[in-house]
Amino acid sequence: MNIVNIIAKKRDKIELNQEEIEFFVNGVTNQSIADYQISSLLMAIVLNGMSNQEVIYLTQAMLHSGDVIDLSRIEGIKCDKHSTGGVGDKVTLVLAPLLASCGATVSKMSGRGLGHTGGTLDKLESIPNFRVDLSIDEFINQVNDIKVSVIGQTGNLVPADKAIYALRDVTGTVQSIPLIASSIMSKKLASGSDAILLDVKVGEGAFMKDIDQARQLAGVMVEIGKGLNKDVKAVITDMNQPLGYSIGNALEVKEAIATLNGEGPKDLEDLCIRLGSMMLVQAKEYTNEEDAAKILKENLYNGKAIAKFVELVKAQGGDQTYIEDPSKFEMASNIIEVKTDKEGYLYQLDALGVAQVALELGAGRHTKEEAIDYPAGIVLTKKVNDKVAKGDVIAYMHTNKETDEKLIKMLQDSLIVKDQKHEDTSLIKEIIK
Numbered sequence: 183m184n185i186v187n188i189i190a191k192k193r194d195k196i197e198l199n200q201e202e203i204e205f206f207v208n209g210v211t212n213q214s215i216a217d218y219q220i221s222s223l224l225m226a227i228v229l230n231g232m233s234n235q236e237v238i239y240l241t242q243a244m245l246h247s248g249d250v251i252d253l254s255r256i257e258g259i260k261c262d263k264h265s266t267g268g269v270g271d272k273v274t275l276v277l278a279p280l281l282a283s284c285g286a287t288v289s290k291m292s293g294r295g296l297g298h299t300g301g302t303l304d305k306l307e308s309i310p311n312f313r314v315d316l317s318i319d320e321f322i323n324q325v326n327d328i329k330v331s332v333i334g335q336t337g338n339l340v341p342a343d344k345a346i347y348a349l350r351d352v353t354g355t356v357q358s359i360p361l362i363a364s365s366i367m368s369k370k371l372a373s374g375s376d377a378i379l380l381d382v383k384v385g386e387g388a389f390m391k392d393i394d395q396a397r398q399l400a401g402v403m404v405e406i407g408k409g410l411n412k413d414v415k416a417v418i419t420d421m422n423q424p425l426g427y428s429i430g431n432a433l434e435v436k437e438a439i440a441t442l443n444g445e446g447p448k449d450l451e452d453l454c455i456r457l458g459s460m461m462l463v464q465a466k467e468y469t470n471e472e473d474a475a476k477i478l479k480e481n482l483y484n485g486k487a488i489a490k491f492v493e494l495v496k497a498q499g500g501d502q503t504y505i506e507d508p509s510k511f512e513m514a515s516n517i518i519e520v521k522t523d524k525e526g527y528l529y530q531l532d533a534l535g536v537a538q539v540a541l542e543l544g545a546g547r548h549t550k551e552e553a554i555d556y557p558a559g560i561v562l563t564k565k566v567n568d569k570v571a572k573g574d575v576i577a578y579m580h581t582n583k584e585t586d587e588k589l590i591k592m593l594q595d596s597l598i599v600k601d602q603k604h605e606d607t608s609l610i611k612e613i614i615k
């Protein structure tokens with residue numbers, strides 16, 4: 183087989199077969215195909231797309247390019263969720279213990295990510311001594327013991343994706359539904375869960391800017407699940423404003439703790455209940471989503487969900503007294519009030535703009551090596567459709583750096599205010615089963 187012929191075939195819009203796709207992925211993994219040839223095929227895929235069958239072959243080949251985690255020693259249906267990346271997205275922190283408190287088995291492997299704000303692992307590490315680096319044996323034992331564990335990806339998972347993503351990043355080939363879908367799904371499937379719920383974000387603050395793109399991405403990922411005999415469902419959810427009020431690692435953990443105590447923001451609680459009820463049905467703990475939603479809500483208000491989070495933190499070496507008394511989390515030294523001079527209704531909060539400010543305050547990383555400042559971030563005071571008047575405080579910036587007027591201006595500019603309310607504020611846009 184010859185890579186040049188494969189590139190030419192895709193250039194000419196001819197469907198690739200399984201052998202050709204495997205030849206490509208093997209060549210990427212063992213470095214026998216040159217970077218310029220890989221990049222050339224990637225660009226042909228961006229321009230000419232792939233059929234669902236081609237994406238399934240690509241995902242399957244990538245998934246087997248490295249370790250595939252065997253979780254068969256964990257009893258029960260292992261469920262996992264994946265978000266395509268939201269600002270202020272602390273859903274895993276709430277959902278993992280909440281689901282476990284309802285009897286589901288949650289074996290969650292998260293990536294660290296190089297986002298504007300930290301990923302789930304960074305958020306968890308803002309709890310003193312919390313370990314995300316459990317061995318697979320420790321992970322399996324913990325899930326069998328207390329039904330839940332959240333760790334970083336271990337082993338050599340999907341090396342083909344690491345190589346391909348590094349090239350996509352520098353060759354203008356990130357924006358492609360077949361490439362995004364196979365990248366996400368190969369990693370999810372290699373980490374060994376039985377049932378996966380995908381939360382595909384749509385809006386200005388997300389990878390997918392409009393509902394058509396989000397629908398296509400979600401549809402392809404669900405098809406990959408079908409093709410590979412896994413129970414995969416997807417929900418398209420709004421990202422035209424951050425989720426909840428807090429952005430930044432320790433600040434988000436505190437908001438998650440409030441939610442697990444039944445005192446969280448409505449959008450975050452609603453999303454957790456909705457995703458959770460689908461996952462409890464996927465996990466075969468309940469036969470219908472209404473009954474599942476009822477028990478999820480009960481556990482947020484009767485202390486069972488927060489008790490499970492305390493158990494999870496303790497099991498992974500974290501200091502659980504911070505969960506019992508969140509005022510113990512260190513605060514940033516500089517808390518800056520940000521006011522607006524606009525009048526009307528909050529129409530949209532540019533989530534990416536807010537995330538960019540949070541990054542500069544210390545909540546994220548510019549490079550893989552950079553350390554995160556856990557207390558840094560933003561606490562918003564308004565949600566879409568709230569009334570806004572001149573002089574209102576719209577947010578508090580938490581930082582250990584000096585006050586930077588440019589960042590205050592950026593945050594003010596991310597607030598879009600209009601005379602009338604936004605008509606569509608639904609959090610769940612569509613469900614794809």
Ligand code: URA
Pocket residue numbers: 361362363365366
């Ligand atoms: N997330 C991934 O893991 N891969 C992509 O290609 C895009 C988002």
